Amino acid sequence: MPKPAQMMVVTPHPDDAEIGVAGTVARWIREGKDVIYVVCTNGDKGTSDTNMKSEELARIRGQEQLAAAKLLGVREVIFLRYPDQTLEDTPEFRKELVRLIRMYRPEIVVTADPYRRYIWHRDHRITGQVTLDAVFPYARDLLSYPDLLEQGLQPHRVKEVLLWGTEEPNYRSDITDTFDIKLAALRCHQSQIGDRLAPEMGERLRQRAKELAEGEDFELAETFHRVEIQR
Numbered sequence: 001m002p003k004p005a006q007m008m009v010v011t012p013h014p015d016d017a018e019i020g021v022a023g024t025v026a027r028w029i030r031e032g033k034d035v036i037y038v039v040c041t042n043g044d045k046g047t048s049d050t051n052m053k054s055e056e057l058a059r060i061r062g063q064e065q066l067a068a069a070k071l072l073g074v075r076e077v078i079f080l081r082y083p084d085q086t087l088e089d090t091p092e093f094r095k096e097l098v099r100l101i102r103m104y105r106p107e108i109v110v111t112a113d114p115y116r117r118y119i120w121h122r123d124h125r126i127t128g129q130v131t132l133d134a135v136f137p138y139a140r141d142l143l144s145y146p147d148l149l150e151q152g153l154q155p156h157r158v159k160e161v162l163l164w165g166t167e168e169p170n171y172r173s174d175i176t177d178t179f180d181i182k183l184a185a186l187r188c189h190q191s192q193i194g195d196r197l198a199p200e201m202g203e204r205l206r207q208r209a210k211e212l213a214e215g216e217d218f219e220l221a222e223t224f225h226r227v228e229i230q231r
């Protein structure tokens, strides 16, 4: 059984975690915490390049995700490799996440907010919803999966969930000292950002992070909807 991790980040596509939480991930790792990534889809639809084939894109995006995670100091990246745009709220997907939560026993799980209204990538909505369901009640309850129990995967209580991409932020995380690492991790996703990560994009993202920190005693923030799970 692997060593428990303090944080598990469940990301719909390669690159969403860097956009949503990389500054916070880098800070946690600097504080000595272990972070694990679970990447749900292979991102094989994320291109407007007419010469790009899906298999090649999936391979490139896997490499980009590994490079970003390495730069941040993420301990392990687990790829579930569902094809892009095909995630559904299935018993199999839910059980896979429960299995990983019970195996890595994170205190905090971070994922996409499923409750963003109207236009929101379906994979983001479904990843967020299924992750929340996996955290509670399925990972917690003894009798949810007798076969996992037989494999030695005991129930686990996650203490807190952080949701990025939220319309209802209630928690701001200080990324002042790790903003530059976040930017560098984002730049690993070259197939997604292309020329958009020209120098001015760094400035634009810094400005946005500054606005999100307004009123705090730190300069730059990432924001989340935070759910503390009662015992």
Ligand SMILES: [Zn+2]
Pocket (backbone or CB within 6 Å): 012, 013, 016, 121, 124
């Ligand atoms: Zn995405």
